[in-house]
Amino acid sequence: AVTGGKQVAFLAPTTLLAEQHYQTLVDRFAKWPVKIAEMSRFRTTKEINAAMKGIADGTVDIVVGTHKLLSEKAQFKNLGLLIIDEEHRFGVRHKEAMKELRAEVDVLTLTATPIPRTLGMALEGLRDLSVIATAPQRRLAIKTFVRNEGNGVIREAVLRELKRGGQVYFLHNEVETIENRKQKLEEILPEARIAIAHGQMPERELERVMRDFVAQRFNVLLCSTIIETGIDVPTANTIIMARADKFGLAQLHQLRGRVGRSHHQAYAYLLVPDMDGLTKQAQQRLEAIQAMEELGSGFYLAMHDLEIRGAGEVLGENQSGNMLEVGFQLYNEMLSEAVASLKAGREPDLLAPLSVTTxxxxxxxxxxxxxxxxxxxxxxxxxxxxxxxxxxxxxxxxxxxxxxxxxxxxxxxxxxxxxxxxxxxxxxxxxxxxxxxxxxxxxxxxxxxxxxxxxxxxxxxxxxxxxxxxxxxxxxxxxxxxxxxxxxxxxxxxxxxxxxxxxxxxx
Structure with a gap:
């Protein structure tokens, strides 16, 4: 796109991930005459204004950013390619707003677990789909266990990791009670060095905790879902998720993907208060995530998500849910017929019967x-x-x-x-x-x-x-x-x- 004289916008859901992509692009294009800018919280107002001016006059070729890229102030001179990373983290309005900037924008969405609407549109032929199924060399599948929460399970899982010199993520997604959880963990695990990280902490403190965790000054990180995207710690190879029944399927897969980022065997423990008391959908999610633990299983998990939640609307804003008035099978047949007609260059015949039945x-x-x-x-x-x-x-x-x-x-x-x-x-x-x-x-x-x-x-x-x-x-x-x-x-x-x-x- 850049060599063709077009601009590229790279959209990421979090500041941490945007920064990671920016650094990667700067390294990759170091020997090329390509100007790269970043628009996120980590940049000063002066730097953001300079980036805005650059994308408006065409001097900036690639811009990486969070939702700031979607603001009305961001005017592109000649946008040709939009890349959306972690597509499942954005709403329909955000994605459609970006496409409206230019009618001729190519859109590439990247995600391990596409949301039902996006996957449904790909399977129906409205979008092209390609799957990267090859894992990095020496990468092992993450072993996944669903367990009733108990001190014995937690202690066994954490000590197994600490004894081999690794680190542990302990996910507790209620900021109000995270300090109480820390006290309980210190009682169960006196040998562990525990740090807390969540999104309501001051930015500098959060940055310091994350840096210390990467440097292995702590071996257990008690955290919220802030770790879901953009965190890459090769020495952290066990994740324990409290109240795993409260997370969505894509979220469980993304969180599990925080571990197993090297050649070591990684473990994921999904803890629930009581297996028998879970809702039907929660049971289906946990069964699916436990069954699909092979490398590259995100696509199959997204298919399960599509079956559990429904495909949402093509022309509306709902990203999941069923076409209850029509029925999903009939809806798919009608959509397939319309897509085939439009591809053949003819108007869909809305009154013709879809199929002759006996x-x-x-x-x-x-x-x-x-x-x-x-x-x-x-x-x-x-x-x-x-x-x-x-x-x-x-x-x-x-x-x-x-x-x-x-x-x-x-x-x-x-x-x-x-x-x-x-x-x-x-x-x-x-x-x-x-x-x-x-x-x-x-x-x-x-x-x-x-x-x-x-x-x-x-x-x-x-x-x-x-x-x-x-x-x-x-x-x-x-x-x-x-x-x-x-x-x-x-x-x-x-x-x-x-x-x-x-x-x-x-x-």
Missing amino acids: DINLHAPALLPDDYCGDVHLRLSFYKKLATAKTNDQIDTLLEEIVDRFGKLPPQAQTLIDVHRLRVLSQPYGVAKVDATPGVIVISFRPNPPVDPMRIIELIQKNRHIKLAGNDKLRIERELPEPHARAQMVRDVLRSLGQPVAAKATA
Whole structure:
């Protein structure tokens, strides 16, 4: 971007991180004719004014900063690239405000755990996505444990680290009670040297504590989430988080990432008051973070976050949440259709049906009973997967999963599987509806179905119980009390019609 005559804005959420990026860029571009400026709390008013003037007249090529870059005073002469680090820490308004500065700005967002809205837009094709999956050499995965809080767990975790000459982060995110926590830790761990760091401390004091911790004058840092971004201490390889159930999934992953920044094995302990008393979402978050401890697992955690919280809005400001009025599956289909139309250079047809479906009614309960699959969210998930299955193989895979988790299918669940198998088989034949009562089955076709008319005539001549009922209906009169037998009868009739004409033509 710089060699092309454009300016680059580098946006970071915290002053510490902005300073770190500034120093890195200055080192990297030391031999290049590139002018770099920083706009953050660490700079004087005079330096910030000089940077403002530089980006306005084009003499500054790269500017690194915090939210100051988003102020109305920051006017760029020729902004070409916006880089947002730790994207999950910014709101929609902040990011959109930056893009509004110039219509032709390229935006690169960096994050280990994208928020649901951003990830949803990438998966829907509205944004490009690339994953850096290769970890630095000799880097080990962080071992993660979820435990009920207790003095024994804390003492064991801290002493294990201190005995190998390392340092520990102890995260206590309530500034009002952090001094009380320090007293308790001193009682449990008389051998530890404990320092406190949080965002309400004076800047100079906070800077001194952090510098002393890096120099290993303290071996336990009792801190708030101020350490979440921009802190890189290779000798700190254990982190203990009190009340881990109160943190979000991305936050847990970011905090865990403060340790394990060298070739030593790192440990993360997530402490909760009582595992059984946690909310459903808190349990899901902790299970996900514990399961996803491999290197580069941030992307998969973000996918879990997307599933747990929903994808938010594309045109609105909500960065998470579900489209409850529409339903997430339908919303995604509508969005995919609109994106595909716009990419092809045509207006999306808002009135056209998204997909042609076949209505199957076996006149019997078709569901997963409560006493078979107790979790309502899990049942809905299986219903959704079955409804979107397009092949018998997909239904077989789901059936294996259901039987493996819950055991032999009850009759209602078997009927549900029969309904979807029939739906998948019927669609290529142009079937609009199957109405199968115990005495009469009616198969309704759409106009001009892809079926050879001679096969229909042949079928009626050979089977006295099958009749034509109008131009587009087959009527089967036979007593079949079992829904499974009715489904089998419809399958046999459709297969006797041969391959759909369209399928033959393309074969």
